[in-house]
Amino acid sequence: MPSDSALSSDPANTDRLLVERLRRLAAERAHQRAFTFVDYPEPDSPGRHRTLTWSQLLARAEAVAIQLADVVRPGDRAALLLPQGLDYVAAFLGCLMARVVAVPLFPPDLPGHEDRIAAVLDDCEPACALVTAESARATQGSAAAVLSAGLPLVRVDDAARVSGTAAVWPGTTEPDPEDVAYLQYTSGSTRTPAGVMITHRNVVANALQGVAAFDIGNGPTTAVAWLPLFHDMGLVLSIATPLVAGFPSVLMDPVAFLERPERWLRLLGQFPGALSAAPNFAYEYCVARVAAEQLGEVRLDRVRALVNGSEPVRIETLRRFRQAFAGVGLRAQALCPSYGLAEATVFVTTDGPQAAPRELVCRRDALADGLIAAATDRPVAAGDGFDQPAFDQHTDARDDVVSLVACGLPASQELLIIDPVTKLPLPQEAVGEIVLRGPNIGVGYWRRPQQSAETFGLVLPGTGDRPWLRTGDLGALHDGRLLVTGRLKDLLIVDGRNHYPQDIEESIQSALSSVRKGRVAVFGVPQDDRELIVAVAEHRRDLMPDEALREEADRAARARVSIAHGLRLDQLVLVPPGSVPRTSSGKVSRSACRLAFLRGEYDGCLARQPERV
Helix, strand or coil, rough: CCCCHHHCCCHHHCCCCCHHHHHHHHHCCCEEEEEEECCCCCCCCCCEEEEEEHHHHHHHHHHHHHHHCEEECCCCCCECCCCCCHHHHHHHHHHHHHCEEEEEECCCCCCCCCCHHHHHHHHCCCCCEECCCCHHHHHCCCCHHHCCCCEEEHHHHHHHHHHCCCCCCCCCCCCCCCCCCEEECCCCCCCCCCEEEHHHHHHHHHHHHHHHCCCCCCCCCCEEEECCCCCHHHHHHHHHHHHHHHCCEEECCCCHHHHHHHHHHHHHHHCCCCCEEECCCHHHHHHHHHHHHHCCCCCCCCEEEEEECCCCCCCHHHHHHHHHHHCCCCHHHHEEEEEECCCHCCEEEEEEHHHCCCEEEEEHHHHHCEEECCEEECCEEEEEECCCCCCCCCHHHHEEEEEEEEEEECCCCCCEECCHHHHHHHCCCCCCCEEEEEECCCCCCCCCCHHHHHHHHEEECCCCCCEEEEEEEEEEEECEEEEEEHHHCCCCEHHHECHHHHHHHHHHHCCCCCCCEEEEEEEEEEEEEEEEEEEEEEEECCCCCCHHHHHHHHHHHHHHHHHHHCCCCCEEECCCCCCCCCCCCEEEHHHHHHHHHHHHCCCHCCCCCCCCC
């Protein structure tokens, strides 16, 4: 029986597609645990584990493929309107097997996402929807039902019964590596969601890049995740990478994590070599909600890697998370700041678990001019000041510097920083647009040829004919490692100087105890001959702000932004919890927040109107 390492490193295996890998694993490891879903029927439940072996998973996927063949043709789209769980895994793999383009989504009754699912269904025009009995009822009762009227519903939970019969998938034609395997819809933080076309070759290539970066094969590994499977990182980490390297995967529902985040930590401690990922807010959430005594006998010293990505990585978050759980064995080296995006399948850079996170404290004035000038540069490692900040947060020194977290080295792909206007490559330490090239880059946006050409078709002089992906993200290289500074479309340019919204948002949060962490959006609003700088922030749940509190917060925020950034904040708007729009991956959507502000949706929360100049 081959080891995990043999599966991922065998040269002949690198061209195997996910469906081929599933068949091989089912033949060679038929009765070994493949995918486990843990649910929590009661608040204090220790978790109910439901598991499929590799042979059972193959049978379930084949049963889905049989059902699909009755209603759709190869190349058609199938919308996965499914809850988190084993049915989702079987449905996705069944689509690949039947050469149907999967569209990973979620049940239509997911709160706050009805408009998104309607827009995606309208865009991809699916030939059928994959559902369970529960999600079928949700589909009938949602606004999305208008778009899905007459759409065949394929009951995936029926496939569980079909897989127990003698039916065998008759398909003989394997997918072509260049066929589109699935449409990964972007989170929509700066635009209407668009479907990235990910080929069978793209997803295998990206999974292999992750295998190498996280040193998978060197000891046991288990994927442990609560990230939703419709999210790019959830899909690649929890389904594709385990199939590529042949290790088990453990899933839980995102709601179960939000209800009790210690459940995730317990699962991390239960399985050897746990590999997991979460956005920055989730690590803060664990620190705020989980006490050491809630973990009992849990040990986190066997955790292989905890990826931190999807939104800006904060060094203070990493430090607090490490401090909170060092007592149960969490190593600093297990914390892995990373960078990725849907257009690159997901995974782009990381240092993996070989070293502790690296913090770079930069001069704020240089960063405003588009340059990285280090005030300090040292690894934040266990025994080397990990628990000590690089500068005193309670002094004015913070106003002169900004802390960036290195997101690591490119994972077997090419990365350049270019001037977004001239398209010329920039040297190390210069801030510009991040562009990428590699086998993991998607082939474009579904039915958006112009946008695809603009984003995926950049040809740079002196780099050959193969095009580059324009990420729309700003960053710089320092010692070969990527520092991400923000989004190009979010960048505020005032008097010829660059200001990054997330940097200003962090300053406002540090100045105001009345606002919620991670719930501040800063953006520009044109007015007369200048651009007003506006911040919209959610106040704490235990507050009912009156006009005096709003004006006091406004003054404090203005003073902080003026001192720290040399920038005039024209308006702070305190809004109720839940009012700042977020994307499907949990990031603040500044563009949606800006539209809400312009439509007057926050007018009732204003202490006073912005000053005109």
